[in-house]
Amino acid sequence: MEEFVLLFRLDILTKEKQPSPELLQIYMKQYQDWIGGIAAQNKFVGGKGLSTEGRVCKFNNVVTDGPFAEIKESIAGYTIIRATDFDDAVKIASGCPILKGEGNSVEVRKVQNPK
Amino acid sequence: MKEGHLIPHLFRTEYRKIVSVLSKRFGFDQIEIAEDITSDTFLTATQTWGINGLPENPVAWLYNVAKNKAKNHLQRNTVFENKIAPELKNNSTTSQEPEIDLSPKNINDSQLQMMFAICHPSISPEAQIGLSLRILCGFGIEEIADAFLTNKETINKRLFRAKEKLRTEKIKIELPATTQIENRLETVLATIYLLFNEGYYSVSQNKTIRKELCLEAMRLCNMLVENNFTNRPSVNALLSLMCFHASRFEARFNKSGEAVLYDEQDTSLWNPDLISRGGYYLNCSANGNMISKYHLEAGIAYWSTQKPDTKEKWENVLQLYNRLLQIEYSPIAALNRTFALSKANGKEEAIQEAEKLNLTDNQFYFGLLGELYLNLDNKKSKEYFQKALALTKTETSRQAIQAKMAKI
Secondary structure, eight states, rough: OOEEEEEEEESOOOOGOOOOHHHHHHHHHHHHHHHHHHHHOOOOOEEEEESSSEEEEGGGGGGSSSSSSSSOOEEEOOOOOOOSSSSHHHHHHTTOOGGGTOOOEEEEEOOOOOO | OOOOHHHHHHHHHHHHHHHHHHHHHGGGGGHHHHHHHHHHHHHHHHHHHHOOOOOSSHHHHHHHHHHHHHHHHHHHHHHHHHHOOOGGOOOOGGGGGOOOOOHHHHHHHHHHHHHHHHHHSSSSSHHHHHHIIIITTTTHHHHHHTTTTTHHEEEEHHHHHHHHHHHHTOOOSSOOOGGGHHHHHHHHHHHHHHHHHHHHHHOOOOOHHHHHHHHHHHHHHHHHSSSSTTOOOOHHHHHHHHHHHHGGGGGSSSSTBBBOOOOGOOGGGHHHHHHHHHHHHHHHHHHHSOOHHHHHHHHHHHHHHSSSHHHHHHHHHHHHHHHHHHHOHHHHHHHHHHHHHHHHHHHHHHHHTTTTTTOTTOOHHHHHHHHHHHHOHHHHHHHHHHHHHHOSSSSSHHHHHHHHHHOO
């Protein structure tokens, strides 16, 4: 088993795109059911959601406000999972409920272990 | 109470108190002397009471005799030490009358401190339970052997090794520092919960012992709740969880001692008092911002006390299992979560999830699949129950599976 980081990207800033409290509750259930399914396979390692605030520090002491986003979508959270290989990790990631929304994505990255 | 019943009863309630106080006074390295003096006290009681009849206050009598025996021991020791080490003669403690404090407060404090000494991460959980039963619960070696389905010799060896280890590690009988309390409590709670489960799920046929293990675990947890220093949210959560589970104790077995499955239990045998106590401690456990696995398990146990199959119940149970598994994976939690999923989100989704679990050496895994396919694909359902049957080790679950298959 190897560890993979899943990075969730979605539009967390555009006002009109944010779900109503009722819808948010449905999304949270879908997300928890998905994570619970990963944990039930003993493949959940850890993870956190991120708040919408952010600062980005750049070259030459430039600091910008807001989470880094060249595109509309920014990182909303991350989860670390255990998977047998990349294919397995991608299969797990593709069940993530945020993928039901257009423009959203889950980036799958393998954790590099020091040799 | 007749004398014949009184001494075993007093042994159970007083042995642990006297041993804790004496060990605290002598130091953990002399715990065996403390145990000897205490056992000796009970021997004296048996002999004296048999001849002279019961004293007016048997407990006070025991404390007095234990005190005198302990003082004699300390004085003998002092004389010995003074003879071989005369340079210690100036030590001011030697001329003092040794004090043995058997006040309710010191008894309580010593027992709590003893709990932390015994539930020390340096010895195995199994040894912690054994020592807890002996020293914190006053169980006889034979009863411990019975609970673990082994013989006295094995238990004696296990306890001896555990004490030896605590001695070499120089474990002190004291409460941990404030900065360490959460960490050390974790081990104490884990041992208490194991002790409870030993009783609740034990393979031992002795129902009396099983129930006593559960009650002892609850008593120890209650001691932690009653002390301001150790009264933490997770302690309340564990006590709540045990109250909820214990509420079904009388319904879990029929008159001939066979296990009764949850669905077939007579709810009028559920103990409403324990259910409401569970609710009380669950409320107390919400005092803080930390959620332990005991909080989640207590939440699940609460819903188990609600028999009706409501949408709300299963949605809550599912979410609690989702979170529990993120904190700590276990095959049984994974299976229960999948069952809750079938009730909350439907069988089709649960079957998909079940097939990812990879628990093909577990009878309950196949039992779950049999249950999920029931009325969807009865042929498959039967096949899975058949596989479960092949892996079953106990007569009770064999009968339960066969009963289910007969209904298909």
